Structure formats: structure tokens, C-alpha cells
Amino acid sequence: MPFSLSDHPDLDVRAQAAVFETASLADVLVWTWEKFGVRAAIGTSFQGSGLVIIDQAVKLGLGFPVFTLDTGLLFPETYELKSRLERHFGIVIEAMHPEQTVEEQAGTYGPELWRSNPDTCCAMRKVLPLQKKLAGLDVWITGVRRNQSDGRATTQMLELYEFDKLRARHLLKLNPMATWSREAIWDHIKREGIPYNALHDRGYHSIGCWPCTKLAGSGEGERAGRWEGFDKTECGIHTFMGANI
Ligand code: SF4
Incomplete structure (x- = not known):
């Protein structure tokens, strides 16, 4: 059944987001699990913040489904990490695929x-x-953080989110890492021995599809290196550009 805020008359999204500002990651996840169970899912591209969420959820015994977007254009290191994470956490990470393969897309829209x-x-x-x-x-449940970029600076811990403008469909978007720093995330990952993408050790910051991810300089922002040469900093999943194609 589609999500409707009217089915949750006791939930004030803004007030709950304010409460989450000072709550621990564990408390936020437990609240979400008790209220929504498996109707809440962790979406991850295996960046550091997503790994911390999964680690915390697994340690608390919260069985949130975990999914990722497999564009067919991920680095070999990313596919390898997915398998390592499944073994490490004892979970299955669902891969969501596009309707067309990369080759079929090239036939429809032209190569590359x-x-x-x-x-x-x-x-x-x-x-x-x-x-x-x-x-x-x-x-x-996302790993979006405020200090990743200017466009993410106003991220709320809990938001009512229109994910499909054409059909005016909404759901709740939980950003439990919004207030975390990059340093705190990597402290957690190293301390807990969580597997991470080998490309980080080679200087990559934010890792997406291989054609659109380049090495960023050490002084550049966290999302530097993505879509080099284009005035583009987001793929659209956190902004939804109206996918009416
Ligand atoms: S990140 Fe690049 S390769 Fe991946 S879906 Fe977007 S444009 Fe295509």
C-alpha cells in the first residue's frame, strides 16, 4: 500500500526531525524500526556513511532491508565490496537494475x-x-550528510519527500547521518573493522559509476571528481529532476 502521511496522525515530521538532531544514531534507527519495520529500507552506494548505518542496524538486530542501485557501470572494486559486505554483515543487499542494459541504452540513445x-x-x-x-x-534511509556539499547543507534528519513528481508520490526520507563529519565516519569504520571500497585508499572521495568518477585533489570537496566537465553535482536521486523520459 502506498505511503500516506494521513495514516500516521501521531507523526509530526518537523517536530520529529528536531528531536533527531540531538538523538544518537542508534535511537533514531530503533524509533524507525519500531514504527515502520521492513517498510523502512537502507539505500546505499557503499559510501562511508551508509556503511555506518548498516553496521549500527545489524548490531542492534534491526532487520531493515538494504538495497543498492546497480547501474551496470560500477567499478569492479564496488561490486567486490558488495560481496564482502554481505559476508561481513550476514545480509543480502538487493541490487536494483535499470530496464535497459548499457548496450541496449546505447542502441536507444547512442553510445556513451x-x-x-x-x-x-x-x-x-x-x-x-x-x-x-x-x-x-x-x-x-540514506547516508546524506550536510557537509558533503552546499546543496546538501539544509538536509533535515527526517523529511517528507516527493520521490515521484508525475504521480505526486511521497515517502519519508530519513537522513540519520546528516550531522556527522567525514572524520567521525571514518573513525567508526576503522574502529569497527567495516569493509570499505579499496578506491578510497587510492584517493577517491565519492565513488559512483566509473565513467563519471575521477580522482579528486586532496583540497577539493567531498563530491569533487563526480561528473567532471559538467555543471552537475547530483545524479538526481536526492533531488528528483522529474524523471519523465
Ligand atoms: S553517474 Fe554517469 S554513468 Fe552513472 S548513471 Fe549517471 S551519467 Fe550514467
Whole structure:
């Protein structure tokens, strides 16, 4: 059944987001599990913050489903990490796939769509598969943090989120890492021995599809190196550019 805020008359999203500002990650996740159970799911591209959420949830025995967007264009190191994480945590990470393979997309739109029109490429390979997944959820748990970029600086801990503008569909977006720093995340990952993407040790900050991820300089922002050469900092899954293609 689609999510509707009217089914939760006791929930004031803004007030709850304010409460979460000073709550621990564990308390936020327990609240979410008790209220929504498996209707809340962790979406991860295996960046550091997502790994901390999964680690905390597993340690607390909270059985949130975990999913990722497999664009078919991820680094070999990312696919290898997915398998390592499944073994480490004893979980299955569901992979959401685009309708077209990379080859089929090239037949429809021309080769290397990420070079000619990365917005359409992201819509096909990320936004639409994610919309399909979110349609069956009440809560999307993300690893978005405020200090990742200017565009993410106003991220709230809990938001009512329109994930499908065409159909005016909403769900709750939980951003329990919003207030965390990069340093705190990596302290946690190293301390708890959580597997992470080997590309981080080679200087990559934010890791996405291989055609759109480049090495960033040490003084650059956390999302530097993504979509180099384009005025683009988001793939659309956190902004939803209206995937009406
Ligand atoms: S990040 Fe690049 S390759 Fe991946 S879906 Fe977006 S445009 Fe395509």
C-alpha cells in the first residue's frame, strides 16, 4: 500500500526531525524500526556513511532491508565490496537494475550517453529504478550528510519527500547521518573493522559509476571528481529532476 502521511496522525515530521538532531544514531534507527519495520529500507552506494548505518542496524538486530542501485557501470572494486559486505554483515543487499542494459541504452540513445547527456543517463540508470523501489516503502534511509556539499547543507534528519513528481508520490526520507563529519565516519569504520571500497585508499572521495568518477585533489570537496566537465553535482536521486523520459 502506498505511503500516506494521513495514516500516521501521531507523526509530526518537523517536530520529529528536531528531536533527531540531538538523538544518537542508534535511537533514531530503533524509533524507525519500531514504527515502520521492513517498510523502512537502507539505500546505499557503499559510501562511508551508509556503511555506518548498516553496521549500527545489524548490531542492534534491526532487520531493515538494504538495497543498492546497480547501474551496470560500477567499478569492479564496488561490486567486490558488495560481496564482502554481505559476508561481513550476514545480509543480502538487493541490487536494483535499470530496464535497459548499457548496450541496449546505447542502441536507444547512442553510445556513451553519460558523455552527451548525463542527466538522461542518470534518470535511466538511477532515478527510475529507485522510484520503482521507493514505491513499495514508507521510509528511505540514506547516508546524506550536510557537509558533503552546499546543496546538501539544509538536509533535515527526517523529511517528507516527493520521490515521484508525475504521480505526486511521497515517502519519508530519513537522513540519520546528516550531522556527522567525514572524520567521525571514518573513525567508526576503522574502529569497527567495516569493509570499505579499496578506491578510497587510492584517493577517491565519492565513488559512483566509473565513467563519471575521477580522482579528486586532496583540497577539493567531498563530491569533487563526480561528473567532471559538467555543471552537475547530483545524479538526481536526492533531488528528483522529474524523471519523465
Ligand atoms: S553517474 Fe554517469 S554513468 Fe552513472 S548513471 Fe549517471 S551519467 Fe550514467
